[in-house]
Amino acid sequence: MQTWGKLAVRWGILGVVGLIITVLWTSLAQAKIQRLKIAVAPLGWDTNITWLQSRSGMLDKRPALEYLIGIDRQTGAYVPQLAETWEMAPDGRSWKLTLRKGVMFHENWGVFSAKDVRHAIFLITQPESVQTDAGLWRTLMGIKKTDSIEEGAKKVEQHVEIVDDHTVIIHTELVAPELVDTLSAKNDLVMESKARWDAGGKELYVQKVVGTGPFEFVERKVGAHVLYKRVANHWRQTPEVEELEFRWVPEGVTRLATLIAGEVHIADVDRALQQDAVAKGMQIVPSTQTAFAHEWLFGGMYFATPDKLKAKAPFMDKRVRQAMNMAINRQAVADAILGGKTQPMRVTRFHPQEDPALWPEIYNPDWDRQYEALYGYNPDKAKALLQEAGYGAGFEFTLYLYTLPGLPEILDIGQALALDWEAVGLSPKLVEIEFTRVREQYRTKSIHGSVWALRGSPNALNLLRIFNKAADSVVYAYEHPYIEERLAQLGTVVDMKERARLLREIGDHKFFEFADMPMFWLHAEAGVNPKFIAEYTFPGSITGFFTHLEYVKLTP
């Protein structure tokens, strides 16, 4: 009887254990997700209006919108999107585009056509627009700062010629051989519906993001999330997931927690937390293309503006600039702070693979060959150069420390550089400051005697126009009559080989003059939970990084 009792208890325990295992097993077996959730740090902007934000604010609108020219997620190449073909006229002042037929706007706002292209250019050039490319488009359309919205619209109408519903010619005031880039998804010209504007103008645009993209806008909860649903039978790619949600999560630790807990499926994981993520079974997926560059700049390099130049400042001496470059142990910084996941940068924002796609032969192989001798880590040579320049006893300068989106490690990098410079006898004074204060200083050409850091996307010409132009520019980092002359020529020369030659000459000048302190190229990285996501490929060369979400493959 006792034996029977014991057997019954044993079988009972076994049964309970079996039941628990079954319940656990079924709960662990993940069903395919219906809503793809992505946790990202809040953007600088939280709005449905595409022209009242800068490029980084496009991240949460891109799923619903499309561009004339797309970017291939594997190769980073320009690929047809809403424009099937594009061709520049020999004079470089007009581009003919053939548009894709039969593409519908969401919510039945009609078929995409040439008038929507003109409308997109009107939106980005209107007086209130703060989009990143707004200034460029206004210049191309000949819009003056005193022009009213109506005058601007008229100029856009004159410059954007509608040949027929699916052919449009964009005439520009200046030669614009790189317009293919400006029209692409790397930049800002998104296609929105003219019919919708005519129906309700800005009031309607505030409410929703409406485009032709693979996801249709559902709702925006300011400060919380943006939600989309998929477009069935989309002309380009129908997403596997039914819904897509961008969730704003300010803290890096919380983003990691949401990813590990399975509440989101893709997240922006801080570099400092990536090892923890991997240890918990997450994957860190790098972009296929270089995402951004990181460089340090010398303040006060106003060689083309003599009244702003302080000729006796130490940074004016090329040997000092070379010494400061040679004092930096870039490899140690890359390994210790950036996990070794960097690519060396020879000349600030001159990319060896991406720039040649626009300008063949822009990249000088000598930069690679001579880099070690001229820029490589060599504290003894750095000290000798400083001695030669008359600064054997060193000198004091300000090193600004602040964080920038996407590269919070700038603070650590700055501190590492300070140690390197102290090791060769220099006296950097570390000043923690809000970035906007530094911005005020460099845009007013008053950042003498300081070094500061920036990050940004590759594109040599954009960089030169922003950093190295002496007037009507933005950053005023290093300017020189030699560069001015070539930038002026670039305003008229159309031939891409010739443009490449001019750009390369500027690159040579910057390289051999030690104009700044180029550091690294970096890839964007996405934290992915492999329980839910089988494949996510993104180029990273598009600001905001988390693009091409319509191609995400789910774990079966």
Place this chain on the structure above:
Amino acid sequence: MQRYIVVRFLQSILALWVMSLIVFCLARVTGNPLDVLLPMEAGPEEYERIAKHWGLDKPWFIPQDWSQPFDTQYATFMGKALRGDFGNSLKWQGYTAMNLVLQRLPATLELAGIALAISVVLALPIGVLSAALKDTAFDNGGKLIALLGQSLPSFWLAIMLMWIFAVILGWLPTSGRGGLTHMILPAISLGWFQVAALMRLVRSAMLDVLDSEFVKLARVKGLAEWKVVWKHCLRNAAIAPLTYFSITAGVLLTGSVVIESVFAWPGTGLLAVDAVRARDFQVVQAIVIVFAAVFILTNLLVDILYAYLDPRIRYQ
């Protein structure tokens, strides 16, 4: 009593006006919003154009042209603010500043309300019993709670709670606003410090009162101990905790910045931080005025409660 309330009300209006002046100036002293909000690529022409469009090219107080004396930033701000319009947000384009604050206020009220409830529900009985059972195991336990509550940084506690209960155990969501489960961790993190502080205050106030002559008399007269403690002592010990409670209410409403940030809770604390970072003057002004109004209103209510609790104040 009526005169007391009217005077306090008029003082509150004056305080609000002074606050508006301070926030107007301080917001602008921090720098130019264009340096935050315009893209890196924006040149001098874009700066000029947008400054004009957003009215940032106008002088703060003294008009350039006296034929248009109200063509200043402050006159524009006050003119609209008096009608409840704090202007359009610079960062959250398409939204008015007040609309944003009102949209986000319920989330903060919800969180602060629960945190406040937790702090009162826990602190009051623990504080009273700790005093009544002085130097017992219960009192020592209460002291330990107070020590931990006041020494653990709220962001650390928040992250620990999140990792234990959301990531490891999977019982609760990590972050965001949703149902009741979403509120538990942020409310505990937010209320934890207040529990400790309020409990200590209740305990020490109760100890003072328990030692009073009238308490001894009540006991001598044979009143039940629970009645002595919970009715007579607590009411007399309430002034100090009440003062702290009014501060706590304000702090919980305005000081939830860290917790809202850790738990991605879309409330006004997070909004305030984002607006300050973006130098979104309009939103900063609207938030500070609303917060100030909440503080002033809470203090006004507490002053009235003082008068109710303490007849000496009423008859002054």
